[in-house]
Amino acid sequence: MIGLIVTGHANFGSGLTSSVNLIAGEQEDYRHVDFLPTYSTEDLAREMTKALDDLKDCEGVIIFTDLMGGSPFNVAAQISRGKDNVRIVAGTNLPMLVEIVMSRKFMDDLDGLVDSVIETGKEQVTKYEFKQVVQEESDDGI
Numbered sequence: 001m002i003g004l005i006v007t008g009h010a011n012f013g014s015g016l017t018s019s020v021n022l023i024a025g026e027q028e029d030y031r032h033v034d035f036l037p038t039y040s041t042e043d044l045a046r047e048m049t050k051a052l053d054d055l056k057d058c059e060g061v062i063i064f065t066d067l068m069g070g071s072p073f074n075v076a077a078q079i080s081r082g083k084d085n086v087r088i089v090a091g092t093n094l095p096m097l098v099e100i101v102m103s104r105k106f107m108d109d110l111d112g113l114v115d116s117v118i119e120t121g122k123e124q125v126t127k128y129e130f131k132q133v134v135q136e137e138s139d140d141g142i
Helices: 010-025 041-054 073-080 093-102 112-124
Strands: 003-010 030-035 060-064 085-087
Touching: 003 010, 003 041, 003 073, 003 093, 010 030, 030 041, 030 073, 041 060, 041 073, 041 085, 041 112, 060 093, 060 112, 073 085, 085 112, 093 112
Parallel strands: 003 030, 003 060, 060 085
Antiparallel strands: none
């Protein structure tokens, strides 16, 4: 199975994980790492390395981060350097995580999974517009 790590600023990782668990149940081979205000980047690197080590028996690992270029993303890039079976996805949203926890049980193509969840993430960002339907009057009375 593909392992998952969710990380980001403050309680991004634990918050999204809480939502994923509510929707899809507790996940195996899944870790979250928060970047708390009291953490240095060294603390974050230590916690992310620990999470990556916990998933060392997985066929691959996808690290989901909040912002590209932010500290969690940069640390993920640093600790995964030279690891052929680790991918990093930035701009993570809840639909992406729900998609991945459901599909990783049936699919073990690391790059295929990454491409699929990125597409889901893009599709789920949309603007809702309320359109009022106006019924035209009819001579039939109905």
